[in-house]
Amino acid sequence: NAGVMQNPRHLVRRRGQEARLRCSPMKGHSHVYWYRQLPEEGLKFMVYLQKENIIDESGMPKERFSAEFPKEGPSILRIQQVVRGDSAAYFCASSRGAKETQYFGPGTRLLVL
């Protein structure tokens, strides 16, 4: 019974490049959440998606960040023109339904040089 899968686990990018982070939810889960964890900080909510829909993106920066959860395939968090301040751990969580517990993936640690 596979848990939430994220890849890559580690990603290094130079300033100005694009970063693509992938999240495959647990089997049977159709709700996905993305969080960012800055060094020495707690996790901050970014965006909540269901299949093909963004439900809540109130925590997502307005510029350079986007997220999708297509009908087929994993959810993607995309960061364009990365800057050093984007260096963080990005966690994905999934849930079966709208009022159910969120289960977290192992995270992608992004380092921007």
Added chain:
Amino acid sequence: GNSVTQMEGPVTLSEEAFLTINCTYTATGYPSLFWYVQYPGEGLQLLLKATKADDKGSNKGFEATYRKETTSFHLEKGSVQVSDSAVYFCALSEGGGADGLTFGKGTHLIIQP
């Protein structure tokens, strides 16, 4: 807005000691409350939860009681083990887990043999 405040770490204890990690919250409605644990290099794992006032969540010897009158959800364990060493996050959700979680900054727990 919602917020979660946890005691600052690191917290260092000897094996078999009694553990308390304080957590208080601010919320506009009636949130669900959670404790997550993060082991080094891993994602967050749900430790326990409580969805309404006076509920007690428990798992693996850990307990926390939802105290609406003091807006608290303190984590306790009677006898800690070295394997309990990890970072513990208190979190809340207004929507019963449906929306983005609001996290505290985390408390690093170190258990010495």
